[in-house]
Amino acid sequence: MKNSRLALVGIVAATAIALTGCQSAATPDAEGDAGADTSLSDVQDSGTLTIGTEGTYRPFTFHDESGDLTGFDVEIATAVAEKLGVEPEFQETQWDAIFAGLDAGRFDIIANQVSITDEREEKYELSEPYTVSPGVVIVGKDTSGIDSLESLSGKTTAQSLSSNWYELAVANGANVESVEGWAQAVALLEQGRVDATINDKLTFLDYKETDAAGAAGLKIAAETDDPSRNAFVVKKGESALIEAVNDALVELRADGTLAEISEKYFGEDVTE
Amino acid sequence: MTESQWELLWTSLGPIVSGALTGTIPLALTSFVLGLAIALGVALARLSRVRVVSGAARVYISIIRGTPLLVQLFVIFYGLPSLGLLIDPWPSAIIAFALNVGGYAAEVIRAAILSVPVGQWEAGHMIGMSRAQTLRRIILPQAARVSVPPLSNTFISLVKDTSLASLILVTELFRRAQQIATFSNEFMLLYLEAALVYWLICLVLSSGQNVLEKRLDRYVAH
Numbered sequence: 181m182k183n184s185r186l187a188l189v190g191i192v193a194a195t196a197i198a199l200t201g202c203q204s205a206a207t208p209d210a211e212g213d214a215g216a217d218t219s220l221s222d223v224q225d226s227g228t229l230t231i232g233t234e235g236t237y238r239p240f241t242f243h244d245e246s247g248d249l250t251g252f253d254v255e256i257a258t259a260v261a262e263k264l265g266v267e268p269e270f271q272e273t274q275w276d277a278i279f280a281g282l283d284a285g286r287f288d289i290i291a292n293q294v295s296i297t298d299e300r301e302e303k304y305e306l307s308e309p310y311t312v313s314p315g316v317v318i319v320g321k322d323t324s325g326i327d328s329l330e331s332l333s334g335k336t337t338a339q340s341l342s343s344n345w346y347e348l349a350v351a352n353g354a355n356v357e358s359v360e361g362w363a364q365a366v367a368l369l370e371q372g373r374v375d376a377t378i379n380d381k382l383t384f385l386d387y388k389e390t391d392a393a394g395a396a397g398l399k400i401a402a403e404t405d406d407p408s409r410n411a412f413v414v415k416k417g418e419s420a421l422i423e424a425v426n427d428a429l430v431e432l433r434a435d436g437t438l439a440e441i442s443e444k445y446f447g448e449d450v451t452e
Numbered sequence: 453m454t455e456s457q458w459e460l461l462w463t464s465l466g467p468i469v470s471g472a473l474t475g476t477i478p479l480a481l482t483s484f485v486l487g488l489a490i491a492l493g494v495a496l497a498r499l500s501r502v503r504v505v506s507g508a509a510r511v512y513i514s515i516i517r518g519t520p521l522l523v524q525l526f527v528i529f530y531g532l533p534s535l536g537l538l539i540d541p542w543p544s545a546i547i548a549f550a551l552n553v554g555g556y557a558a559e560v561i562r563a564a565i566l567s568v569p570v571g572q573w574e575a576g577h578m579i580g581m582s583r584a585q586t587l588r589r590i591i592l593p594q595a596a597r598v599s600v601p602p603l604s605n606t607f608i609s610l611v612k613d614t615s616l617a618s619l620i621l622v623t624e625l626f627r628r629a630q631q632i633a634t635f636s637n638e639f640m641l642l643y644l645e646a647a648l649v650y651w652l653i654c655l656v657l658s659s660g661q662n663v664l665e666k667r668l669d670r671y672v673a674h
Contacts, residue, residue, distance in 0.1 A: 276630060280639035303637045342634035357621045358631070364530070371533040373621075 219418030220264075223288055228269045229261040232287035235272035236361055239386040239445050240293050252445045256310055257291035257412070259437050263428035275340050275361055279304075282415060289425070290413040293380065295344040300413065305422040308429055309409035310438065310451050311382075315345060317402040318384055319376045320369060326376055326401045335375040338365040344408060345378040362387075370397055380408065382446060457641055464632045464642060468625055468649055475624025476653070480611045483546045487553025487610075488603075494558035499565065509558070516555025522616055524548045529620040545617040549610060557606050564599035565591060593671035600668060604661040608654050615650075625649060 223229050233241040233253060241251040249270055261268035271287045282290055282304070296306055319326050326335060333353030339346035341358035349356045357374055359365050365377040366387065381403070388395040414422050432438050438451040453461075497509035516524075529544040539547065568591050576586030618627035629646035633639045 279637065280633070280643070283639055299635075299637065341630055346634075358618075358627070359621070360619060367530050367533075368621075371530075371538060373538070 217417060217420045219288075219414065219421035220424050221420075223264065223266055223421060226266075228267045229257075229264060229289065230269045230271055230287040231257050231261070232271050232273055232278050232281050232290045233257070233292045234275050234278070234361065235270070236363065237275070237292065237383075238362070238390065239382070241291070252311075252441060253291045253293060255441045255444075256432070256438065257289070259432050259441070260412070260425055260428045263431055264424055276342065279342065279413075282413065285415075288414060288418075288421065293410045294413050295408040295410050297344055297347070304416055305414045305418055307412040307414075307422055307425045309411050310429060311410040312407050312452055313410075313450050314381050314407045315348065315378055315404035316381045316384055316400045317376050317378050317404075318369065318398050319401045320372070321397050321399050323375065323399075323401070328402045329378075329404060331402075332376060332378075336373075337376045337378060338368045338374040339378065340365070348404065349378055366394065366398075370394060376401065378404070382450060385446070457638065460632075460636055460638055461641060461645060464629070464636075464645060467628045467632060468642075468646060471623065471625040471628030472649055472653060475617070475622060475627075476611065476614050476650075479542075479545060479549065479614045479617060479622065479624060480607070483549030483614075484553055484607050484610055486546065486550035488557060490550060490554030491557035491561050494554055495561035495565065498558060498562050513555050513558055516552055517559075521548070521552050521613055522619070524552060525616055525620055541617075541621040544620055545614070545622050549614065549617075552613075553606060553610055557603060560599050560602045560606065561595065564595035564602075567598050568594045593668075597665070597668040597672050600661060600665050604657065604664075608657055611653055611657065612650055 233249075235241055235243060235249055237251075239251055240253040241249070244250045249272070254270065257270075258268045271281070273281050273286070275292065278290055278292060281287060293311060294300065294306070296309060300306060317326065317329060317332065326332060329348070329352045332349060335354050336357060337349045337354045338357045338359050339349050340361055346356055346358065354376075357368065359368065362379060362383055365374075365379065368374045369377050381400075384395075384398075384400065412422070412425055414425070429438070433451070439449045442449045442451050494509045494512060497505045498513070500506045500509075525545065525548045528539065528548050529541065532539060572590050572594065573586055576590045581589065614624055615626035617624055618630070623631075626646050629642040633642040636642070
C-alpha cells in the first residue's frame with residue numbers, strides 16, 4: 181500500500197506546515213519581546229499603504245461608470261494615506277475573506293465599513309470611528325409582522341457572514357442565510373427567499389437612489405437602537421500604525437475633509 | 453499553536469465533518485450520478501450521424517466548458533427567478549453541478565467510446581448484433597474501463613467544486629469552516645482544517661478508483 185504511506189507522509193508534512201504557520205500568525209503582539217512596533221515605519225519605508233476593501237459595496241467601496249474604484253471608504257482611506265505621506269494601494273477582496281487577508285498580511289489596513297465590536301477590538305486594532313449610522317431592518321413592501329428586531333425571531337434574514345448585522349440577526353433569534361454582500365441579500369429579499377435583511381441605513385438610502393425600481397418593493401421595518409460605529413482595522417500590535425491613522429482622522433476632521441466627503445455621498449455629515 | 457487553538461481545531465472538527473456528510477458528499481454524489489447520465493446521453497448524441505443532434509450536443513458542451521462554474525451557479529440561483537423560476541438552493545446546486553459534470557464527462561465518454569478498436573464493432577456485427585446491442589454489450593463495458601481514470605478526476609474536482617455551493621446558501625464543509633472562523637477569528641486555522649478534510653475525502657476516492665480499475669479490467673479484450 182505504497183499510496184497510503186505516501187499520503188500519511190503528506191498529511192504529517194502538511195500538518196507540520198500548518199502548525200508552524202499558525203504559530204507565527206497566532207502571535208498576537210507584534211511588539212512583544214520580538215522588538216519594536218515597526219508597523220508605521222514599514223508603511224512609510226515602502227511608500228504605500230495597502231488597503232483591503234470589497235469594491236462591491238455601494239456607496240462605500242465600488243467601481244464607478246468608468247470602472248475606477250471609488251466610494252466613501254475609498255476616498256477617506258485615500259485621504260488618510262495622503263496624511264501619512266504614502267500612496268494608497270487598494271486590494272479588492274470578498275468580505276468573507278477580508279479578515280483572513282489582513283491576518284495573512286495581504287494588506288496593511290481594512291477600509292470597508294467595519295463596525296466596532298468587542299470581539300474585533302480583542303483581536304485587532306481599530307481606529308476611531310469614521311462613520312456613525314443606524315442599522316435598519318429591511319423587508320418586502322407587503323411584509324407584515326416584522327416591526328422590530330425582536331420580531332425577527334423565527335424569521336429568515338440574509339446577512340454577510342462575519343458582519344455585525346449577522347450577529348445582531350442571530351442574537352434576535354433569526355435564521356440567517358449567509359451571503360456575500362448587499363447585492364445578494366437584496367436579491368434574496370426581492371425573490372422572496374428571505375423575510376428580511378439588516379443593514380446600514382446609508383446602504384439602503386443609496387440603493388433607493390441607484391435602483392429606484394428595486395427599492396420600491398422594499399421598506400424599512402425597524403431601526404436599531406444604537407448606531408453602528410465603523411472604523412479602520414489593522415493587525416493586533418500595530419499600534420503605531422493605528423495611532424497615525426487616528427491622528428490623520430483628527431486632522432481630516434479639523435480641516436473639513438471628512439465632512440466634505442460625507443456630504444458628497446450622503447448629503448450630510450455621517451462621520452460623527 | 454496555543455492551547456485554545458488546539459481546542460478549536462478539535463471542537464470544530466465535528467461541525468466540519470458533519471458539513472461534509474450532510475453537504476459536500478451528498479451534493480457531489482447526487483450531481484455526479486445525474487451528471488454521468490447526462491454525459492452518456494450527450495456523448496452518444498455527439499457521436500450521432502444526425503447533424504442536428506450532434507450539433508446540439510456540441511453547443512451544450514461548448515457552453516458548459518466555456519463558462520465558469522460559479523457563473524452557472526449564479527445564473528441558475530439568482531438569474532432564473534427573473535424568468536419566474538425560483539429554485540431552492542439545494543436543487544439549484546445539484547442542477548448546476550450535474551449540468552457541469554455532464555458537459556465535461558461527455559467528452560471523456562466520447563473519447564473512451566472512440567478508443568475501443570473498430571474491430572470490436574465489426575465483431576459485434578459478425579455475430580448478428582445490432583448497433584445498439586454491440587454498443588451496450590461490447591463497446592460500453594470496454595469504454596467504461598478506459599474512462600475510469602479521467603472520470604475519477606472529474607469526480608474529485610466536483611467534490612472540491614461543491615464548496616462553491618456555499619455561495620448560493622448551501623451549508624457544506626467549507627461554509628461550516630467559514631462560520632466557525634467568523635466567530636473565532638481563526639481564519640487560517642479553519643481553512644487549513646477544511647483543506648485537510650477535503651484531502652482525506654479525495655484520498656478515499658482515489659483508492660476507490662484503484663479498486664474500480666481492477667474490477668473493470670476483466671471486461672477488456674487483451
